[in-house]
Amino acid sequence: MAAKIAYAMQLPATRIEPANLTGKPSGSLRVTRRLKEWKRQQLLLISPEFQPNRVLNRQRGDSLEVSCSPASVLESESFYAPLDDESLILMKKMELVEPYLRGRNIYLVGMMGSGKTTVGKVLSQALDYLFCDSDALVEEEVPGHSVASIFERFGEDYFRHKESNALQRLSLRNRLVVSTGGGAVTQDINWKYMNTGISVWIDVPLEELANRIAAVGTHSRPLLHQESGDPYTKALTRLSALFEERHKDYRKATARVSLENIAAKLGHGDVSNITPVRIAIEVVFHPSLFMFSHVLSSCAQVVFEAVSRLFPC
Numbered sequence: 001m002a003a004k005i006a007y008a009m010q011l012p013a014t015r016i017e018p019a020n021l022t023g024k025p026s027g028s029l030r031v032t033r034r035l036k037e038w039k040r041q042q043l044l045l046i047s048p049e050f051q052p053n054r055v056l057n058r059q060r061g062d063s064l065e066v067s068c069s070p071a072s073v074l075e076s077e078s079f080y081a082p083l084d085d086e087s088l089i090l091m092k093k094m095e096l097v098e099p100y101l102r103g104r105n106i107y108l109v110g111m112m113g114s115g116k117t118t119v120g121k122v123l124s125q126a127l128d129y130l131f132c133d134s135d136a137l138v139e140e141e142v143p144g145h146s147v148a149s150i151f152e153r154f155g156e157d158y159f160r161h162k163e164s165n166a167l168q169r170l171s172l173r174n175r176l177v178v179s180t181g182g183g184a185v186t187q188d189i190n191w192k193y194m195n196t197g198i199s200v201w202i203d204v205p206l207e208e209l210a211n212r213i214a215a216v217g218t219h220s221r222p223l224l225h226q227e228s229g230d231p232y233t234k235a236l237t238r239l240s241a242l243f244e245e246r247h248k249d250y251r252k253a254t255a256r257v258s259l260e261n262i263a264a265k266l267g268h269g270d271v272s273n274i275t276p277v278r279i280a281i282e283v284v285f286h287p288s289l290f291m292f293s294h295v296l297s298s299c300a301q302v303v304f305e306a307v308s309r310l311f312p313c
């Protein structure tokens with residue numbers, strides 16, 4: 001991965017100035033100076049509680065070592081071959097955002113099918129973080145069972161308990177991108193763990209979720225498998241009910257990345273053509289990632305969304 005980034009950075013023909021990253025072709029020097037100054041001020045604000053806790057990680061040495069994978073071995077590899085414009089932008093943005101992350105974990109939250117796993121793998125590869133899937137961790141804790149069979153055999157409460165245990169263990173680590181289960185946000189205790197890092201809600205319209213899920217079927221998703229009807233209607237009906245119950249919980253995330261907003265910004269008619277790399281770009285350059293207090297980041301989010309609507313770029 002480092003080699004890929006280095007390779008991308010060395011290509012003179014593809015060098016990207018910070019001004020290009022913001023979509024504004026002029027005033028590159030001014031933007032660079034402003035970025036530097038902003039960076040300097042943010043570094044002064046860094047609180048000790050966000051220092052990476054590598055010693056703790058080494059001491060624990062638990063099974064997370066095997067269940068979280070380095071991004072280079074993941075199938076997200078294909079998102080970087082060939083190195084397209086979006087991938088280059090993502091890598092360049094990573095360089096800007098990395099000092100602010102300071103090793104904090106990124107927890108992706110969102111409804112089933114919202115792309116937490118797909119985008120998470122891209123992000124982890126670009127950041128050189130490990131990728132972890134909390135559902136996979138729960139499955140490892142209950143050998144021989146999938147999420148669907150854990151629900152069927154032991155019930156949802158048992159699954160939620162195991163899910164919280166998994167998130168607790170992950171929160172003791174750093175430099176992880178975690179794809180959380182779609183319902184993880186409903187348990188208050190999980191926020192205690194996720195708030196040790198940065199949480200990002202990938203907000204995808206329900207119709208798009210239903211399309212994606214219908215394409216692969218509802219078998220592996222026990223909470224969607226109960227309705228009758230064709231796969232699309234079945235998924236949409238249940239997802240709508242779940243979203244009604246959960247939207248207030250998703251809003252607790254540090255940052256919200258909305259596919260509708262990205263589509264509006266890019267002038268796309270619908271959200272189905274937004275690539276995982278593009279979504280990862282929105283995640284890493286969300287202003288909330290640069291903020292260290294939850295209150296400040298919530299304010300940044302409101303301002304960011306208002307400005308994005310006024311000046312789509």
Ligand SMILES: Nc1ncnc2c1ncn2[C@@H]1O[C@H](COP(=O)(O)OP(=O)(O)OP(=O)(O)O)[C@@H](O)[C@H]1O
Nearest residue numbers: 111112113114115116117118119182212274275276
């Ligand atoms: N940006 C995208 N555009 C189109 N399809 C996508 C995109 N991101 C993910 N998908 C597809 O949507 C489906 C669900 O994606 P993924 O497994 O990453 O979601 P998830 O949030 O991890 O789901 P779950 O919580 O149910 O495990 C997959 O088939 C994936 O290929």
Ligand SMILES: O=C(O)C1=C[C@@H](O)[C@@H](O)[C@H](O)C1
Nearest residue numbers: 112135147181182183221222
């Ligand atoms: O939305 C949910 O509640 C779930 C989502 C999946 O990721 C799994 O965690 C499980 O199927 C429950």
